[in-house]
Amino acid sequence: MEAANCSLRVNRLLLDPKFESYKLSLDPLPCYGVDLDAAVAEVKLRDDQYTLDHMQAYGMYNYLHSNPWCPDSVFYVDQLGRILNLAVTLDTALGKPIEVFRFPSDLSACDKRLCSSIHFTSTDWVTLSDGTGTLYLVHIANADHSGKWELRFNQELGDPFIVLHSILFVREEVQIIDVLLLTIEKDDLNVEGSGFHVSLEWISIALPSQDECKFEVLKRRKLHGKSVPHYAAIEPDGNGLMIISYKPFRFIPNEQNQAEEESMEQDEKKDPLYVWQQTANYVTFTCALPEGTTRDDIKIHFAPTHITISLKEQKPFLKGPLYSVIDHESSTWVLKDERRVEVTLAKKDIGSMWAEVIIGNKQGEFIADPAQCAAIAEQLLHLTSEDLNPDPDGDKPPCNAQELEECDVSLEDCATLCRFDGSSLKATHVVRGGLAFGSYHFLFSLVATPELMPCFSLRHDVDALLWQPRPAPSDDLWEHAATFNALGYVQASKRDKKFFTCAPNCSYAALCECVRRIFIYRQPTPVATVLYNRKEGRRVGQVAKQQVASLESSHTILGFQASNERLFVLTTKKLSVIRVNNGS
Structure with missing residues (x-):
């Protein structure tokens, strides 16, 4: 069974396109320390x-x-x-x-x-x-x-x-x-x-x-x-494993799981449960039914992101989350020859092409439309030629590397987020580097809620987005939980950074350099005084602060942890505590 290609769904309500910058605050940060008896x-x-x-x-x-x-x-x-x-x-x-x-x-x-x-x-x-x-x-x-x-x-x-x-x-x-x-x-x-x-x-x-x-x-x-791996964690029920890595991982077969793999391969060789096609507006698939099936025997429930199909009082034989959102009120189905049901799903995002019908379900077989294949081949014809391109740069090159800043270049932009099933030992969901994973770059991980899997933070454009994994078969395996505005760009400019984390309640993020300096970036908070943006002439209601703390010791920082109220910094011979927030 091949893994379902997924994408991370950004919650636009958690983004702030009008965010300007962090304002340096000179407010003192109380810092205390204790000397260690042994290194x-x-x-x-x-x-x-x-x-x-x-x-x-x-x-x-x-x-x-x-x-x-x-x-x-x-x-x-x-x-x-x-x-x-x-x-x-x-x-x-x-x-x-x-x-x-x-x-x-x-x-x-x-x-x-x-x-x-x-x-x-x-x-x-x-x-x-x-x-x-x-x-x-x-x-x-x-x-x-x-x-x-x-x-x-x-x-x-x-x-x-x-x-x-x-x-x-x-x-x-x-x-x-x-x-x-x-x-x-x-x-x-x-x-x-x-x-x-x-x-x-x-x-x-x-x-x-x-x-x-x-x-x-x-x-x-x-x-x-x-x-x-940048990130590796087991699901709370022990049924799966999630990994973020630059290069892919695979299970090594042993005697214990060899029989399970052979059984899975035999299941994959069965005839498809349904066949499907798609156009720019619709996805159509057909399922075979027992002979003599009537319209009253079929129950189909459409939802914007789900579909359920069952016969009479039996359990659903096809259900799950759809690859993309549909217009469920415009989606239809029809019984053909009392042996087949044809379902038509109206795409909400017209023009987008689906990689599968139901996420993770490999019981279907895609049938390509010859006319569509010919049209795609014609569109791509200009990319293949027996002649060398005399002007590879052209007047409008797709990307000018000279316009990229140093912090925009990353060797790990093609990192992959993968979910493995604990029983089959195979990948079930994959978010690949490139179009699906975008220019995301792994930043840090932390435990926000002890009962759940650790969160992980990825760079999205200039922001740092925090994602909370959910165990399968959740409708959304990765939930966008919080955003740290412009922090993806800011951290990339720190040459000597060593550890990066945030408070479990996401009130601030912090990173430390290899020696001495700690940078704290607070979430925007309302201001008591009246402030105006000089360029735009508008009133500023919130301000995000940046603070810098410096340790007295010049020893290398070996450990770094954050709570909602404090930062803990460990060096060879000292453990320092920085008070960041006051308890409520």
């Missing part, structure tokens, strides 16, 4: 970790972790193998970080270890990696996340890895933790390119019931790709 367990890249993938995955790793269920609480690992927690309730009375867990093994004894990684799976479970190849599942007993964590499960999995994401869900009355791990492996046979590939391992672990005490590894699935 952060930073792991430098080795001589054999020389590729861009190694730098993106390990060299730019965020050593500071936040607990989405407990605001203003951050964690890090120090050189003694301790996980320490700083929970802030009063900025002016910062206490020392408290030890909540200590890795049982000596981390310094492993020559090829990676940085330790932490991910908060649920309100009372944490997934850990010590960077040596061992996975830990830790239980949090206290509701306020204070006190010691209790180790419940650990297992050696092989090569060192970092934890990207983890979830807890219930299936058939069994609690399951799904974990997504990343490692960069050397290609022994394929030496093209960098000589390495990126491996994502998706592991499912069943938690013991009250009568049992044994954890069970249910599944281990692997994906391989040629670039480090």
